Amino acid sequence: MNGAQWLVQALVAEGVDTLFGYPGGAIMPFYDALYGASLRHILVRHEQGAAFAANGYARASGRVGVCVATSGPGATNLLTGIADAMLDSVPMVVITGQVPTPLMGTDAFQEVDVFGMSLPVVKHSFLVREVEALPEAVRDAFRLARSGRPGPVLIDLPKDVQTADASHLPPHAPAPADALPAPLHGPLDDALALIEGAQRPLVYGGGGIALGDTVGVFRAFVEATRLPTVLTLRGLGALPASHPLNLGMLGMHGTREANLAVQEADLLVVVGARFDDRATGKLDQFAPRARVVHLDGDAAEVNKLRHAEVAVLGDLCLALRRLTRAQPDCDDWRAQCLSRKTEYAARYDAPGPSVYAPQLLARLSALAPEAVVTCDVGQHQMWVAQHWRHTHPRRHLTSGALGAMGFGLPAAIGAQLQDPASQVICVSGDGSFLMNVQELATLGRYRLPVKIVLLDNQRLGLVRQWQQLFFDGRYSETDLSDNPDFGALAHAFGIAAFRLERADGVEHALHCLLACEGPALLHVCIDADANVWPLVPPNRNNAQMLFNPEDADAPLPA
Structure with a gap:
């Protein structure tokens, strides 16, 4: 047994069933060891696709995603997905080949210091210089990826370590993830007192709810305390969109009722959120009347951007169970929040013959209520956040903090492979889609039944919107009117495709798309001038939203 063969059996022992990658010279011994092994390897068509597919696999399943590439350009192409x-x-655990150890530092063919390059965007990097170090590196890589605040770990594996004799190494023994500590009683008691004494308390939930496997307990907490709730982009689904206490997403493209509630609250119960700038708007004017109870598994997030009167650190499940006993007297506040939710509910009766993207997405969400939806980045991403009826955060996969175009299609591939029985829908824009369009070949090869909804406005829509509103209509390099025929492109990869141009064809087109047995693409032509509303302008607080000026019911700018 050589090092590469030992690594394959170690991955199996770690519970890995699927990995995504692309072979090359420095990783060839590992690919030779894969030949005939029980692991399922998915051959993508670009290493960035491998990283995003492993990313989508991990987001949808909660398990560790694994991707593999060779040295040099193979490794550097992974970096965006790692970030x-x-x-x-x-x-995620990322495995890269490296030139043999005697050649390291000599500028050998396809030699790049991926260990050093990756340091800012990983929890840890391992450069395995001898085969005896392999067991500890693999064990710690998976343990670190799963533990605490999860994240990616890199294993850089020189070619001679892969081919070295490993017959003396013991069978791999996985290490359990490090458990989060139980929260302290003192801060919990202080948090209870603040919640029960508040007149306008509000729950502000984020991505940490899913990361901590806390969705069920979080929902029980909201039900028991009956606190109005707002969610971040990555927190969507932690409370179902249909729940009466869910006011929707806060922030730059948040709902009016959510943003107004935040600005008027006297207490924020922050659960697994990090006060991201897209959520807070102008930070020094964010929730100006509110004290903060901050629950988080990562101590580094507490007091980083907003002072917390009470910090509850550690296991979120234990903390929320303790706080469920809180019974604040806030009936008037709750009624006000819920009244606004009804008053400001989204409307889908857009005039004219053109397809109205929010209405299409709301209807698709109703037709596929349990689907996993993946997004790219741009206007379509915000419309999905606003108008999809999210039921669980692991069914909404979106590049939140990095905002990486090209994420949606490979992430959908990963999500489909983690559960072949699930329904997976990728919503993309014409700009984002072409960033990793080559993964249509992966979709076609494995006949994965992913459904793609491509919203085509022939523009880089979100950039164009900002140029319209904040750069005096100077539309610099956002025209994509020379887009290819996306239907013909899909057909070239053996994928069914449909085209939708009019609002009166939405229902038929969606039914045709969902009825396809294999992969399919719906090319939706939308208005090039359509904007995402509401919008909090830069350097404004969340109450100072802009609304569609064509809407007769739009309020005047604050």
């Missing part, structure tokens, strides 16, 4: 996993706390 995305780091910033959104996604558990």
Whole structure:
């Protein structure tokens, strides 16, 4: 048994069933060891696709995603997907080939210091210089990826270590993830007192709810305390969109009722959120009347951007169970929040013959209520956040903190492979889609039944919107009117495709898309000038939202 063969059996022992990658010279011994092994390897068509697919696999399942590439350009092509996993706390183990140890530092063919390059975007990097170090590196890589705040870990594996004799190494023994500590009683008692004494308390939930496997307990906490709740982009689904206490997403493109509630609250119960700038708007004017109870598994997030009167650190499940006994007297506040939710509910009766993207997405969500939806980045991402009826955060996969275009299609591939029985829908924009369009070949090869909804406005829509509103209509390099025929492109990869141009064809087109047995693409032509509303302008607080000026019911700018 050589080092590469030992690594394959170690991955199996860690519970890995699927990995995503692309072979090359320095990783060839590992690929030779994969030949005939029980692991399922998915051959993507670009290493960035491998990283995003492993990322989507991990986000949808909660398990560690694994991707593999060779040295040099193979490794550097992974870095964007690794950075995305780091910033959104996604558990991944990344394996890269490296030139043989005697050649390291000599500028050998395809030699790049990926260990050094990756340091800012991983929880830890391992450069395995001898085969005897392999067991500890693999054990610690998976343990670190899963533990605490999850994230990516890199194993850089020189070619001679892969081919070295490993017959003397013991069978791999996985290490359990490090458990989060139980929260202290003192801060919990202080948090209870603040919640029960508040007149306008509000729950502000984030991505840490799913990361801590806390969704069920979080829902029980909201039910028991009956506190109005707002969610971040990555917290969507922690409370179902249908829940009466869910006011929706806060922040730059948040709902009016959510942003107004935040600005008027006298207490924020922050659960697994990090006061991201897209959520807070102008930070020094964010929730100006509110004290803060901050619950988080990562102590580094507490007091980083907003002072917390009470910090509850450690296991979120234990903390929320203790706080469930709180019974604040806030009936008037709750009624006000819920009244606004009804008053400001989204409307889908857009005039004219063009397809109205929010209405299409709301209808698709109703037709596929349990689907996993993946997004790229741009206007379509915000419309999905606003108008999809999210039921669980692991069914909404989006590049939150990094905002990486090209994420959606490979992430959908990973999500489909983690549960072949699930329904997976990728919503993309014409700009983002072409960033990793080559993964249509992966979709076609494995006949994965992913459904793609491509919203095509022939523009880089979100950038164009900002140029319209804040750069005096100077539309610099956002025109994509020379887009290819996306239907013909899908057909070239053996994928069914449909085209939708009019609002009166939405229902038929969606039914045709969902009825396809294999992969399919719906090319949706939308208005090039359509904007995402509401919008909090830069350097404004969340109450100072802009609304569609064509809407007769739009309030005047604050």
